[in-house]
Amino acid sequence: MKKILYIVNVDWFFVSHRLPIALKAIEDGYDVHLACAFTDKRSQLEELGITCHSVAFSRSGSSLKGELNAISSVRRVIKSLKVDVVHAITIKPVIYTGLALQCIKRPPAFVAAISGLGYVFTAETLRAKVTKSLVSLMYKFALRNKRKVVIFQNTSDQTILSEIVKLTEKDRTLIKGSGADLSVYRYQAEPVGSKKIVSMACRLLKEKGVYEFVEAAKLIKEKHSNIDFLLIGSVDLENPNSVSQEEVDTWVEQGVITALGHRDDIPELFAQSHIVTMPSFYGEGVPKVLIEAAACGRPIVTTDNPGCRDSIINEETGLLVPIKNAEALSKALMVLLLDEDKRIRMGLQARHYAVNEFDVSNVVLRHLDIYESLMVSE
Secondary structure (H helix, E strand, O other), rough: EEEEEEEEEHHHHHHHHHHHHHHHHHHHHOOEEEEEEEOOOOOHHHHOOOEEEOOOOOOOOOHHHEEEEEEEHHHHHHHHHOOOEEEEEEEEHHHHHHHOOOOOOOOOOEEEEEEEOOOOOOOOOHHHHHHHHHHHHHHHHOOOOOOOOEEEEHHHHHHHHHHHHHHHHHHEEEEOOOOOOOOOOOOOOOOOOOEEEEEEEOOOOHOOOOOHHHHHHHHOOOOOOEEEEEOOOOOOOOOOOEOOHHHHHHHHHOOEEEEOOOOOOOOHHHOOOOOEEEOOOOOOOOOOOHHHHHOOOOOEEOOOOOOOHOOOOOOOOOOOOOOOHHHHHHHHHHHHHHHHHHHHHHHHHHHHHHHHHOOOHHHHHHHHHHHHHHHHOO
């Protein structure tokens, strides 16, 4: 039986971003394994037929011993399972898996999914430049496997990392994001009435543009009381770049936003919205939430930033604004809030774009084709 091992940071990310691929692999006869840190999803995954292995990925990365132990754990799991393909997703699992494979005599095929290179590859601070140099060196070692495919979500990341690692065309491919289930994220006509809703859904990290969203809301609400701003998502206590709960509570008390916390009814919330935004300046892949917004037929206002700009066709399915610019964000939002015809037309075009570019069924099949091609080339 063909055997595949997925390696990610944490179980909930796998459920939200890669589960359809794993389920299709099981359907196609693969023995599917998952190595990650577990929260409350392990029993759900095991019931679906996925064998789970605990690997303690630290999200803060503050302990060198802890990081070395994580690499050692990854190596042990790969060696013990004798898998045909190992598929690692996001920065740390990709690098640590790649490093672990260097210590295995006959390594399996390696699929490395780059879900965004991170802020350090676009920031200009000294610390970011030093970190970029270190991470680039680690990528060079981690992606030395001969039988590999590196999956990129946007062309910016593909260009940058291909140059650093010297990837050939056969070593890489472009798949725009994790896809959306078009039967779940359906088009619905926007709500009728004078009240308008702008939504932002994400982990509440500063780099996602939360402060810019709040500032834009303040600017708009000074003149337009009929517009509500929904902030969907929870603070991330383990991430030093998270906004604080106290900040969120203050914005709510001031009447600037409505904070909904973590929600599982995103399709319904987007159906109630008129515009979806995420003014991120993080090194995104292609943000899943913007793919989902497009599938729901909502125009998007996002930043001219790698990954974010790949989620829209500027001036057709949404509008691009500069990063870290709340004023520009507020102006772009007002363009769509005041022009109903343009807003509705962009929403319809966004749905059409999602059908052509982001259907999860196509994303799943692309991945299964990659696995098969790597095993044929053994």
